[in-house]
Amino acid sequence: MGFLGTVWTIARKDLVVEARSRELAYTTLFFAVSVVLVFSFSFVVDGAPLTDAAAGILWVGIAFSGTLALGRTFERERQADTLKALLLSPVERPAIYLGKLVGVLLLMLGVELFVVPIIGLLFQAPVTRAPWLLAGLLAAGTVGFAAVGTLFAAMLMRAHSRDVLLPVLLYPITVPLVIAGVRGTASIFAVEPNLAVAQAWLSMLVFFDAVFLTLALWVFGPVMNE
Amino acid sequence: MVDAADLVAEAAAERQTVDFDAVDVEDVSRHYGRRRALAHVSLSVGRGEILGLFGPNGAGKSTLLSVLSTLLRPSTGRVRYGAHLSDEAGDALRGQIGVLGHDLFLYPDLSARENLTFFGRLYGLDTRGGSGLEHLVNQSLAFARLTERADDRAGSFSRGLRQRLALERALLHQPRLLLLDEPFTGLDDESALVLIARLRMLREAGQIVVMATHDFDTAEAVVDRAICIDRGRAWPVTVTGGSLRDRYRRTLQERDQARLEKGTAGH
Numbered sequence: 001m002g003f004l005g006t007v008w009t010i011a012r013k014d015l016v017v018e019a020r021s022r023e024l025a026y027t028t029l030f031f032a033v034s035v036v037l038v039f040s041f042s043f044v045v046d047g048a049p050l051t052d053a054a055a056g057i058l059w060v061g062i063a064f065s066g067t068l069a070l071g072r073t074f075e076r077e078r079q080a081d082t083l084k085a086l087l088l089s090p091v092e093r094p095a096i097y098l099g100k101l102v103g104v105l106l107l108m109l110g111v112e113l114f115v116v117p118i119i120g121l122l123f124q125a126p127v128t129r130a131p132w133l134l135a136g137l138l139a140a141g142t143v144g145f146a147a148v149g150t151l152f153a154a155m156l157m158r159a160h161s162r163d164v165l166l167p168v169l170l171y172p173i174t175v176p177l178v179i180a181g182v183r184g185t186a187s188i189f190a191v192e193p194n195l196a197v198a199q200a201w202l203s204m205l206v207f208f209d210a211v212f213l214t215l216a217l218w219v220f221g222p223v224m225n226e
Numbered sequence: 227m228v229d230a231a232d233l234v235a236e237a238a239a240e241r242q243t244v245d246f247d248a249v250d251v252e253d254v255s256r257h258y259g260r261r262r263a264l265a266h267v268s269l270s271v272g273r274g275e276i277l278g279l280f281g282p283n284g285a286g287k288s289t290l291l292s293v294l295s296t297l298l299r300p301s302t303g304r305v306r307y308g309a310h311l312s313d314e315a316g317d318a319l320r321g322q323i324g325v326l327g328h329d330l331f332l333y334p335d336l337s338a339r340e341n342l343t344f345f346g347r348l349y350g351l352d353t354r355g356g357s358g359l360e361h362l363v364n365q366s367l368a369f370a371r372l373t374e375r376a377d378d379r380a381g382s383f384s385r386g387l388r389q390r391l392a393l394e395r396a397l398l399h400q401p402r403l404l405l406l407d408e409p410f411t412g413l414d415d416e417s418a419l420v421l422i423a424r425l426r427m428l429r430e431a432g433q434i435v436v437m438a439t440h441d442f443d444t445a446e447a448v449v450d451r452a453i454c455i456d457r458g459r460a461w462p463v464t465v466t467g468g469s470l471r472d473r474y475r476r477t478l479q480e481r482d483q484a485r486l487e488k489g490t491a492g493h
Contacts, residue, residue: 001347001350001352005347006347009347009348010348013333013336013344016336016340017333017336020335020379021335076333079334080329080330080331080332080333080334081327081329081330081331082331082332082333084297084327084329084331085325085327085331085345085395086348087297088295088297088323088325088331089321089345089348089349090317090318090320090321090348090349090350091317091348092317225299
């Protein structure tokens with residue numbers, strides 16, 4: 001089995017486990033929808049939403065629910081020490097990292113499929129104005145967020161305060177990603193949309209993804225060896 | 227009839243593997259921060275040998291197994307697997323090591339069959355379009371006497387059943403070196419006897435087994451040589467005179483006596 005086969009084997013295992021318990025899907029989705037709903041009471045006044053609020057709340061929902069998913073995914077590997085079993089197998093460390101990343105990524109993207117229409121509904125955001133561009137921004141932002149998050153969640157698996165430390169470490173590093181995501185999405189949702197600006201933010205997100213993924217793939221092996 | 231050894235050999239031929247006749251631990255120490263878990267441990271174990279590691283809780287047995295499994299690097303010293311060092315052989319070496327950990331390394335939400343199939347894939351055993359792995363998994367389930375519960379979730383099994391399944395997971399790829407941490411935990415008498423018979427088969431097949439346990443009575447039936455680990459140091463257990471438990475106790479007494487005499491001589 002090749003490198004990509006190993007990545008898919010690990011990701012598929014995570015998806016099968018999730019399909020059985022549906023624990024992560026339900027909790028992250030519930031959390032993301034709750035965030036959007038609560039904010040809608042503050043930022044929608046007399047049926048009119050505040051400018052740019054929809055983009056910000058969408059990304060807050062993604063970041064918070066993603067953190068929840070990351071912590072819980074690795075908690076599963078910790079319970080029976082199965083990450084150790086993965087590390088003992090004769091597969092390349094980057095394949096393990098990517099396998100875990102793909103599992104988290106698919107879950108986060110699945111949650112976004114539900115949250116985006118709710119944002120459109122509650123904040124009257126034009127989510128269908130440039131669907132491919134919006135999908136690109138969401139996908140690129142989620143890849144970068146999950147790339148850093150997967151690395152940190154794996155590193156913190158043996159830390160006592162891992163639930164506290166994960167957001168403390170993750171949010172400062174991913175601030176540029178979230179800002180790029182918010183600004184790009186706001187450019188699409190604006191009354192006078194500027195798709196060229198949104199494309200520029202997308203390019204920046206792709207650049208961040210490349211940097212974060214390269215660093216994470218490079219660091220994961222040595223970090224996990226100890 | 228398909229032979230499991232042929233299927234594993236077929237899978238091994240498709241990926242890079244290494245083989246070895248002995249494992250040599252050379253003056254290995256391991257520190258966790260300022261705490262010393264292993265101190266200048268040297269030992270050797272060869273093909274067809276079962277080495278027992280005994281000692282109190284927290285003595286360093288599990289740390290030594292982690293070092294042997296390549297999961298932990300020694301702070302000083304080195305471990306040789308025949309002509310190979312762990313840092314050099316990497317993935318190929320890990321394919322020849324099987325580990326039964328205290329935490330069993332099983333996914334509770336996957337069935338017994340799915341657990342074995344998942345790890346079989348990671349070890350590159352899915353030859354012949356998957357039929358090779360299917361055969362190996364069925365055989366392992368039969369060895370674990372779990373054929374009838376093959377599709378039940380591992381999380382629904384008792385500790386003993388999970389222990390049997392975890393042992394088969396560790397043996398699925400027929401490793402040259404098998405590392406067992408408390409393998410008799412949770413096993414009933416019948417299962418313990420089955421495990422002993424299995425370990426004897428492995429010895430005859432030329433596999434190297436290192437086992438850490440507190441169960442002297444059960445282990446006595448199968449270990450060829452015993453090492454006492456205490457406070458990170460390794461002491462060979464006296465070869466003759468009484469049961470394994472008696473010999474272990476005598477070894478500790480002799481060691482304490484020697485320490486005392488050394489201390490008195492120093493004053």
